Amino acid sequence: MLSSLPFDEMRTPEGALRPHYRAFADWLERTPPDRIAQKRGEAERIFHRVGITFAVYGEQAGTERLIPFDLVPRIIPADEWARLEAGLVQRVRTLNLFLHDIYHEQAILRAGIIPSERVLGNTQYRREMVGVDVPGGIYAHVAGVDVVRADGGRYYVLEDNLRVPSGVSYMLENRKMMMRLFPELFATRSIRPVQHYPDLLLENLHAAAPAGQERPTVAVLTPGAYNSAYFEHAFLAQQMGVELVEGRDLFVEDDTVYMRTTRGPQRVHVIYRRVDDDFLDPLAFRPDSMLGVPGLFAAYRAGRVTLANAIGTGVADDKSIYPYVPAMTRFYLSEEPILGNVPTLMLYRDQDRAEALANLDRLVVKEVHGAGGYGMLIGPAATVAEREAFRQRILAAPDRYIAQPTLALSTCPTFVAAGLAPRHIDLRPYILTGRGSALVPGGLTRVALREGSLVVNSSQGGGTKDTWVLAGEEGAET
Amino acid sequence: MLSRTANELYWMARHIERAENTARLLDVTYRTSLMPYQVHETGLAWADPWSVPLVTLGLATAYYQRHPGLTAENALRFMIFDPANTSSIYECLRTARESARAVRGAITSEMYEDLNSAWIEMRSYDYERIQANGVSDFLDWVKMRSHLFRGVTFGTMLRDEAYHFIRLGTHMERADNTARILDTKYHILLPSIDDVGGAVDYYQWASLLQSLSGFESYRKIYSDVIAPRRIAELLILRDDMPRSLHSCMNFIHDTLGILCDDHTREVERRAGELHARLHYGRTDDIMEFGLHEYLMEFLEQISELGGEVSRAFLVPTNKASTDLASAAQRLRSMPVRATDSLR
Numbered sequence: 001m002l003s004s005l006p007f008d009e010m011r012t013p014e015g016a017l018r019p020h021y022r023a024f025a026d027w028l029e030r031t032p033p034d035r036i037a038q039k040r041g042e043a044e045r046i047f048h049r050v051g052i053t054f055a056v057y058g059e060q061a062g063t064e065r066l067i068p069f070d071l072v073p074r075i076i077p078a079d080e081w082a083r084l085e086a087g088l089v090q091r092v093r094t095l096n097l098f099l100h101d102i103y104h105e106q107a108i109l110r111a112g113i114i115p116s117e118r119v120l121g122n123t124q125y126r127r128e129m130v131g132v133d134v135p136g137g138i139y140a141h142v143a144g145v146d147v148v149r150a151d152g153g154r155y156y157v158l159e160d161n162l163r164v165p166s167g168v169s170y171m172l173e174n175r176k177m178m179m180r181l182f183p184e185l186f187a188t189r190s191i192r193p194v195q196h197y198p199d200l201l202l203e204n205l206h207a208a209a210p211a212g213q214e215r216p217t218v219a220v221l222t223p224g225a226y227n228s229a230y231f232e233h234a235f236l237a238q239q240m241g242v243e244l245v246e247g248r249d250l251f252v253e254d255d256t257v258y259m260r261t262t263r264g265p266q267r268v269h270v271i272y273r274r275v276d277d278d279f280l281d282p283l284a285f286r287p288d289s290m291l292g293v294p295g296l297f298a299a300y301r302a303g304r305v306t307l308a309n310a311i312g313t314g315v316a317d318d319k320s321i322y323p324y325v326p327a328m329t330r331f332y333l334s335e336e337p338i339l340g341n342v343p344t345l346m347l348y349r350d351q352d353r354a355e356a357l358a359n360l361d362r363l364v365v366k367e368v369h370g371a372g373g374y375g376m377l378i379g380p381a382a383t384v385a386e387r388e389a390f391r392q393r394i395l396a397a398p399d400r401y402i403a404q405p406t407l408a409l410s411t412c413p414t415f416v417a418a419g420l421a422p423r424h425i426d427l428r429p430y431i432l433t434g435r436g437s438a439l440v441p442g443g444l445t446r447v448a449l450r451e452g453s454l455v456v457n458s459s460q461g462g463g464t465k466d467t468w469v470l471a472g473e474e475g476a477e478t
Numbered sequence: 479m480l481s482r483t484a485n486e487l488y489w490m491a492r493h494i495e496r497a498e499n500t501a502r503l504l505d506v507t508y509r510t511s512l513m514p515y516q517v518h519e520t521g522l523a524w525a526d527p528w529s530v531p532l533v534t535l536g537l538a539t540a541y542y543q544r545h546p547g548l549t550a551e552n553a554l555r556f557m558i559f560d561p562a563n564t565s566s567i568y569e570c571l572r573t574a575r576e577s578a579r580a581v582r583g584a585i586t587s588e589m590y591e592d593l594n595s596a597w598i599e600m601r602s603y604d605y606e607r608i609q610a611n612g613v614s615d616f617l618d619w620v621k622m623r624s625h626l627f628r629g630v631t632f633g634t635m636l637r638d639e640a641y642h643f644i645r646l647g648t649h650m651e652r653a654d655n656t657a658r659i660l661d662t663k664y665h666i667l668l669p670s671i672d673d674v675g676g677a678v679d680y681y682q683w684a685s686l687l688q689s690l691s692g693f694e695s696y697r698k699i700y701s702d703v704i705a706p707r708r709i710a711e712l713l714i715l716r717d718d719m720p721r722s723l724h725s726c727m728n729f730i731h732d733t734l735g736i737l738c739d740d741h742t743r744e745v746e747r748r749a750g751e752l753h754a755r756l757h758y759g760r761t762d763d764i765m766e767f768g769l770h771e772y773l774m775e776f777l778e779q780i781s782e783l784g785g786e787v788s789r790a791f792l793v794p795t796n797k798a799s800t801d802l803a804s805a806a807q808r809l810r811s812m813p814v815r816a817t818d819s820l821r
Contacts, residue, residue: 225580263739265794
């Protein structure tokens with residue numbers, strides 16, 4: 001059973017500093033509060049000027065907000081990271097094998113590990129992808145796996161993001177900001193660098209090119225300047241030194257994708273697309289899409305262009321499939337999962353549903369296709385009326401929901417109006433697959449800034465922190 | 479670079495230049511309208527100086543669709559604020575800023591901030607405020623914003639392909655606009671044939687020169703009375719006059735020399751042909767051919783060159799090319815011929 005006491009990243013339950021936070025705490029003590037306050041103001045000004053903002057859907061058109069940035073880093077010691085890294089690579093390997101399997105032999109369904117209708121009847125399952133071979137059998141070139149700590153500090157995977165995971169630009173900008181504001185922290189500590197992420201991404205995208213391409217041309221495909229993550233699209237393209245294209249910049253001729261340039265058509269081999277499946281090609285998917293490229297899917301099927309991520313990955317990160325991931329690892333790799341799942345009730349099952357409905361005041365209920373913190377019920381924080389409304393929704397369509405215990409997410413000290421206070425955090429590392437699977441040591445740490453809140457999504461008032469992975473023995477638990 | 483990026487940069491530059499030249503055209507009209515002026519033939523719309531900017535930009539039909547009669551106020555509202563008029567100052571600045579926003583990564587942050595603040599200030603103007611402060615004041619502001627943006631571009635931007643497309647856009651638009659402004663004199667009727675070479679004629683030519691920032695240069699070069707023949711020479715053939723057709727064609731030809739490769743060499747050749755006609759042209763021949771006729775022919779040629787540039791670099795056509803893009807392109811360009819009729 002999961003304990004309800006939150007794990008404090010910085011201090012033990014007895015109040016002692018954890019070893020890997022010692023140096024930072026010393027620095028914090030030595031540094032005058034004035035200087036910190038001044039640096040916080042500076043950080044905000046710089047983020048505004050550079051335009052590191054995101055658009056919020058549903059608000060007035062064109063509203064751009066800053067994601068609050070907190071100066072206290074989340075620190076992960078070397079041994080903990082080593083285990084996390086191994087677990088994340090194992091998980092992404094599993095999910096890639098699963099995706100290849102369900103679009104080919106479907107061995108896992110025939111073996112009865114997952115009920116067929118869970119996969120084949122899933123709205124995210126793309127029939128168009130059946131029998132399509134993608135280079136290297138890689139589907140999720142970029143995976144963002146959300147990890148939380150609960151239960152005395154144990155790591156759990158909360159969610160897999162295999163479609164167009166975002167947020168990596170904040171990981172990089174947060175590090176840049178910390179190094180700019182407090183260079184002394186980096187001079188004395190062995191904090192592993194993350195800034196080579198764009199290089200690693202480009203290398204993996206190159207590796208995923210159609211066979212026989214010596215020097216493949218890569219492009220980043222964005223829905224355009226009004227998309228909430230446009231800043232990140234432009235940022236990654238610029239950092240990799242590749243073109244940022246919109247659908248109208250591309251065209252397909254003889255199953256080959258070209259971009260329109262001032263020097264004539266130029267062939268594109270790999271598209272790092274930040275556009276959802278539905279909008280990629282009006283001929284194959286949504287005919288009303290203005291963002292896509294007519295004929296792109298045919299070129300993709302013909303193996304003339306690589307899409308990263310592949311089409312149809314959504315079925316593997318769907319919350320209705322999530323509970324089966326540990327079983328997949330055992331099935332494909334004959335290994336025990338290194339990182340566990342949060343225990344999950346699948347409400348299409350009678351027994352699970354009965355248990356969930358009896359405990360709505362203690363559970364978190366999520367829509368299987370929901371994302372971004374929308375469409376969920378946090379039982380303990382909800383009113384009786386809200387719980388009742390959810391009960392009706394569950395009974396009307398039980399297979400659209402899952403339920404999990406309300407996790408006491410770990411906390412990290414965070415600057416709030418009254419000074420430093422514990423706030424709940426999660427972690428999204430980015431796993432890249434192409435030539436093997438790898439990740440930079442770090443990720444995006446999100447923090448729920450409202451006291452007691454468990455929702456870290458930026459659309460719901462969450463902030464971010466720099467994430468430090470320590471090198472070597474320093475700070476290891478003794 | 480991406481054709482879309484080049485296209486946005488080219489049109490950003492053209493729209494800023496167009497805003498400036500619309501201001502210049504309104505300036506010359508405004509000055510003319512302040513002169514004592516009586517026309518004996520009643521009912522002749524051409525006689526009103528406010529018809530001149532509409533006719534020279536080919537906007538008379540569009541104007542009359544929105545306003546029943548010609549008045550100074552309506553003409554100013556139409557040419558400064560009307561969002562339905564693609565040559566209005568408001569619309570030029572809006573479009574230029576939208577283009578810059580779409581390709582922010584291709585220009586410097588100073589350029590974007592400058593254009594953004596010009597647009598924000600433009601939105602604070604309305605007709606009443608312009609009337610209160612003086613029309614000339616506002617038109618000067620527009621010119622200054624254009625100068626400022628050109629200065630920021632010149633002073634901060636890497637000399638890459640993006641820079642050259644901006645420069646190309648500026649001079650393509652300026653060549654077109656100078657020719658149109660020069661042609662205004664053709665449309666302003668003199669009260670009678672006896673007034674040719676008289677005081678009214680003189681003031682009309684003088685205000686035209688002033689609107690193209692050519693008055694002082696004229697005095698410096700010719701140290702003589704203002705004569706149409708010399709004005710034509712100054713604003714068409716002299717290459718040391720930055721708004722002259724010859725000077726614009728120098729820039730256009732040089733820039734295309736940098737931008738063209740083996741596939742697009744034809745565009746450079748076309749520009750070279752047009753450039754040569756100005757480089758080796760003679761004032762006598764122009765006057766003999768007819769100034770108005772000469773300018774009309776030039777406008778047609780520069781517009782054809784613009785089409786070539788567009789097809790070669792900005793909106794390349796191919797089997798899968800979208801009709802949408804070319805339709806958008808058509809909407810943005812002005813009618814070439816100033817033969818738009820008046821009621």
